Structure formats: structure tokens, C-alpha cells
Amino acid sequence: MAAELGKKEEILKVKVTNKTHVKPNKKIGKKECQLVTFDLPYLAFYYNQKLLFYKGAEYEEMVKKLKEGLEVVLVEFYQLAGKLGKDEEGVFRVEYGDEMEGVEVVEAASEEICVADLAVEEGTSALKDLIPYNGILNLEGIHRPLLALQLTKLKDGLAIGCAFNHAILDGTSTWHFMSSWAEICNGSKSISAEPFLDRTQARNTRVKLDLSPPPSNGDASSNAKADPNLRERVFRFSEAAIDKIKSTINANAPSDGSKPFSTFQSLSVHIWRHVTKARHLKPEDYTVFTVFADCRKRVDPPMPDTYFGNLIQAVFTVTAAGLLSANSPEFGASMIQKAIEAHNSKAIDERNKEWEKSPKIFEFKDAGVNCVAVGSSPRFRVYEVDFGWGKPEGVRSGSNNRFDGMVYLYQGKSGGRSIDVEISLEAPTMEKLEKDESFVLIGN
Structure with a gap:
């Protein structure tokens, strides 16, 4: 290859x-x-x-x-x-x-x-x-x-x-x-x-x-300067694979009355757990999951979908690698769900005030230790961008803003609920992820 x-x-x-x-x-x-x-x-x-x-x-x-x-x-x-x-x-x-x-x-x-x-x-x-x-x-x-x-x-x-x-x-x-x-x-x-x-x-x-x-x-x-040890790869998750991941994780949903896990939460924890496993972290090592969440409907008053600018904030959740892997997938999915749901207008406002008191200009890789950071969204209709000669044969991200653990989610080329997962990882980690049949086979 x-x-x-x-x-x-x-x-x-x-x-x-x-x-x-x-x-x-x-x-x-x-x-x-x-x-x-x-x-x-x-x-x-x-x-x-x-x-x-x-x-x-x-x-x-x-x-x-x-x-x-x-x-x-x-x-x-x-x-x-x-x-x-x-x-x-x-x-x-x-x-x-x-x-x-x-x-x-x-x-x-x-x-x-x-x-x-x-x-x-x-x-x-x-x-x-x-x-x-x-x-x-x-x-x-x-x-x-x-x-x-x-x-x-x-x-x-x-x-x-x-x-x-x-x-x-x-x-x-x-x-x-x-x-x-x-x-x-x-x-x-x-x-x-x-x-x-x-x-x-x-x-x-x-x-x-x-x-x-x-x-x-x-x-x-x-x-x-590109990290020579970084590899990028697209894993294509079919509609059937996405449905299987989501239904499996929701079969044992928490009994505390929380909502069923969304497609995003189900796929995210699948990626987070398997990447963490491929990294061979110590049980006590922390791992961070980060999502750049759209805040258009979260701010008060809500902004229209057509708001032009940045209206995103990074939402973080963190746990020990041992806890993430030892517990069922619902454990990590529940952490992701709670972090996203807690990011309401009050949390957004407090984050803004905190930043305005002491502005910090982020570097693109400030997403957290041993992180899996998700950007883009399968909700973006990227394969419907037709200039008059048909739909694109492919959509990719460039080499900018990539680091170990960066993930871009795209609408799948095959349509429906399929999702293309573009991941950047250090080469040894990527090699282990590719050999992880419970990750790879379900995605192809």
C-alpha cells in the first residue's frame, strides 16, 4: 500500500x-x-x-x-x-x-x-x-x-x-x-x-x-511542519454498520431515564474506545474526547442556521483509559451525551466570559491529552454540492489543522445513514486500528 x-x-x-x-x-x-x-x-x-x-x-x-x-x-x-x-x-x-x-x-x-x-x-x-x-x-x-x-x-x-x-x-x-x-x-x-x-x-x-x-x-x-509519523485514513461506515453500532449500544441504555444515544454519540464512543485501545495507554492515563459543537440553537436567543461565521465551541469530556475500556460502550457514550447536553446557553455564556477576561488563542492541536477530537458533521450535505455536472466523486479535508486524534465526519458517499470517518493518527496506532477487526470490519 x-x-x-x-x-x-x-x-x-x-x-x-x-x-x-x-x-x-x-x-x-x-x-x-x-x-x-x-x-x-x-x-x-x-x-x-x-x-x-x-x-x-x-x-x-x-x-x-x-x-x-x-x-x-x-x-x-x-x-x-x-x-x-x-x-x-x-x-x-x-x-x-x-x-x-x-x-x-x-x-x-x-x-x-x-x-x-x-x-x-x-x-x-x-x-x-x-x-x-x-x-x-x-x-x-x-x-x-x-x-x-x-x-x-x-x-x-x-x-x-x-x-x-x-x-x-x-x-x-x-x-x-x-x-x-x-x-x-x-x-x-x-x-x-x-x-x-x-x-x-x-x-x-x-x-x-x-x-x-x-x-x-x-x-x-x-x-x-507535518508530523512525518502521522497517517490519515478514511474508514467508510455503511448504513448497516451505523445502525448496528447504534442499536447495540442502545440495547443496554442506562436506566436513569436519559435519552437514547444518538447516531453521533454511538459512533463517537465506538471511535474513542477503539483508538484508545490502539494507543496502548496505561489504565491510569487520561484520554479526552472533544467535539466542536454547533451552538446556533444553543445560544440565547438562538441564531438562524444561516448565521455566517463561527458559532462553535469545543466540548470536552475526560476519563482514564482503563475506565473507558473496562466499562461497556454505554459508559463512554453517557459521558459524551452528558457533556453535549450540559453545553447549554448558560455554559456557553460562562465560557465566553471566562475567555474574554483572559483571551487564549488556541493552536489547532489544543484538544486535550490522548484525544479524539471530532470536527465536521455527517449532517453537512457534501455529496449534494452539484455545480451542474453531477455530484462529487469524493470529499476530503486537506492537510491543515491535522494532529494525532483528529477526526472528520462526512456524509457517506453511499448515501442514506452511511458515514465516512477520516482519522489522523500516529503510524503505529493507525496500524493497530486497521488490524482491530471489531473496528474495521464493522466499518467496511
Whole structure:
């Protein structure tokens, strides 16, 4: 497998053929939008990268349609065409002006590689050259576009690599934008759900931060030295496998009157327990489960699903590795369930106040010791992003913001309740997880 992947990576030679910028196709004027407490902790994360690849032979027509659709959708999502800035008091904000360059769009070609080569279950390093802004910090959005795209011609299709500045939007907003862009490209005159752009409705505390971006002429890639010992792999859980995991864990649900375990809670504890087992931790070693929870319906007052920005918070729960493995799966699932349910508007408000008193800029790997950290969501309809030439053949995350224990959940390619689980682990741990039949066989 390793030799095969290495061969594919050698084949993957990407040649940049054009670089342009795309702006909204209407004059919008000068706009400013304050970043709020939900946004600011992510300034020292890296740009959030996504890759979608499609079958299709008409590359030039596809690129033309994508650019024209982008000009239209950016009228509503103009913040993505802006830059980061600070007001006179040092409060970070998104700034937009008609004179700005807009979204960076790179056109490229890698015609020796097929769509099928990108659908492999292992590795993101082979995908790296198809996605822009590797190792670029969100803070660099002061002098870089907040969205960069790379449209790469493949032997039998097109790869769309996206880099979104994570300081200005989360996963829900990312896929709202992507689906809206696809709507326009697919012939709609307008998008079906306009973004809700006033972040101060969710939190209006002005937090001043003394942060400066790295020198623009510095080696950005040095910010994200990849761990050579880290492996990434996609495990595909069929609808039947998901149903089996969920029904098994709910067969022995607690008798304390708590709710049945959700699909998310059931799959999460399955991953957490098996990863912890593969790590061969001592019984007394702590292990943390972290989920980046959507707070749109948890804040008071609730925000609309179309709220554009970050409205997530990390929810943690921790136990000893020995307790997690010695007890039944319901033990860990109950911990996850209780932590998520306890994260109500009061808890969110207290977390915000605590952060505002002593702001801490997170690094992307600050998710906890021996952690399993879950981002993205199978609720995002990633396989419905159809620009007019069919659904994507695959959807992947890029190499940014990866660390030992990072998990991305995606809607499964096979549809229904299937879920694709993208995991990054140290190589020895990944090897043990792959050999764990109770994890692997149920997922394939």
C-alpha cells in the first residue's frame, strides 16, 4: 500500500496555468463586520481546507461556469472576498471594499492523475498540491484573501481545492456557501438561503487582541511542519454498520431515564474506545474526547442556521483509559451525551466570559491529552454540492489543522445513514486500528 501511494504521489505533478481574482459582480461599497468571541480563538489555526473532485471532460467550460457563479454568490457572501483588519481600538474585523482583489483563484493541471486516484482511503499528502494555502495561518488574512480556490484539471475530471479562513467561518457556514455557489452554477437565479451576517447578534463583547501576522515574505510552510509519523485514513461506515453500532449500544441504555444515544454519540464512543485501545495507554492515563459543537440553537436567543461565521465551541469530556475500556460502550457514550447536553446557553455564556477576561488563542492541536477530537458533521450535505455536472466523486479535508486524534465526519458517499470517518493518527496506532477487526470490519 505504501509503495502504491508513493507511486501515485510521484505521478501527481501539478502545473499552475493561471492565477486570477474573482470579485462580486455588483458594487457593494465599504463594509465592516466585527469578529466576536466565537471567531477570535481560531486566529492561530490554519486555513480550513476542503477538496471536492468530479468527473467531467469539459475543463474550460467548468472553470468558466465556476467563476461566473462565484461572481454572483459573492454578492451575498462578500465577506469571503474581503480581508481581516483591525479597528482603531485593536478589535479584529472583516473588511470589504470594492477595490479589494477578491477571492484568489488558481487554475492548474495534473492530467496524469484520474479521479479514482484521489478516492483512495489513505493519505492526504497526495492531495496536498491540489489545495491552496498549505500551512497558512488564519491571521495572515490581514494581507491574503479569506478564500482561495484551486481548480485543477485531471485526466478525467476536475478537483476543486478550497482554503477558507477559519477565523471568519465554521463548517456550517462553509457548506452553506458551497451549496449556494453550486445552486447558482446549476441555474438558479438566486440562492435559497441568504447568509445572516450580523455576528454581534450572537455576542457583542468587543475583545482587543494584540496579535500580529507573520512577515508576509516569511516561509509560511514552516508554520505547519507535518508530523512525518502521522497517517490519515478514511474508514467508510455503511448504513448497516451505523445502525448496528447504534442499536447495540442502545440495547443496554442506562436506566436513569436519559435519552437514547444518538447516531453521533454511538459512533463517537465506538471511535474513542477503539483508538484508545490502539494507543496502548496505561489504565491510569487520561484520554479526552472533544467535539466542536454547533451552538446556533444553543445560544440565547438562538441564531438562524444561516448565521455566517463561527458559532462553535469545543466540548470536552475526560476519563482514564482503563475506565473507558473496562466499562461497556454505554459508559463512554453517557459521558459524551452528558457533556453535549450540559453545553447549554448558560455554559456557553460562562465560557465566553471566562475567555474574554483572559483571551487564549488556541493552536489547532489544543484538544486535550490522548484525544479524539471530532470536527465536521455527517449532517453537512457534501455529496449534494452539484455545480451542474453531477455530484462529487469524493470529499476530503486537506492537510491543515491535522494532529494525532483528529477526526472528520462526512456524509457517506453511499448515501442514506452511511458515514465516512477520516482519522489522523500516529503510524503505529493507525496500524493497530486497521488490524482491530471489531473496528474495521464493522466499518467496511
